[in-house]
Amino acid sequence: MTASTVNLAHALAALDGPYRPGIVAHYNTNKVAVVKVRGDFVWHSHQDTDDFFLVLAGRMTIRLRDRPDVVLEAGELYVVPAGVEHCPTADEECHVLLIEPDGTVNTGEAGGPLTAPEREL
């Protein structure tokens, strides 16, 4: 590790609870963020963008409308296509790397109390 790199475990340790992502880097016009997942998120979609999920530790489920659930273990990724309604959930705390365009709202079109501000770690 050097000063300009991102250590994902260190970044996750700085998060204060589930569903409060922290941005660790930017790639072109996208934000790269870490987030803790535990319990149910909200059903939502992003009309204009895919949603990239990579599980770093633990297990999460991404529920999808009219399709089978996607179950991800550590070292597994899934890209939710733009416009597809989905609901992340995890029985136990799970650590996830997210990539979305800068400005994407975590709850998409749904809004609600789990909407988190964009913040840099």
Next chain:
Amino acid sequence: MTASTVNLAHALAALDGPYRPGIVAHYNTNKVAVVKVRGDFVWHSHQDTDDFFLVLAGRMTIRLRDRPDVVLEAGELYVVPAGVEHCPTADEECHVLLIEPDGTVNTGEAGGPLTAPEREL
């Protein structure tokens, strides 16, 4: 793991040697690829895009012109800014997740024998 997910270890096991990336997913207009890194790559740059590297296993060094080397261990990421000349290298085999825009040539402006065709795993 479900049918539509990507298991990165399985994907890496399907690669036949270093510096021959395999695409595992697409995120908007970007390709998500895995690659084995061993030995020196070539000095190159991408004028129009950042270059996302996440080390999954092992250790790699990204040499940069006029800046200190970036050393990445497993679970660490770095985004090479657009236009910055860089040269990945690893003493021992290292497994890396890459994200670049679709159509990006792995050797950038440099070309040469390590230029690999885009291929889906």
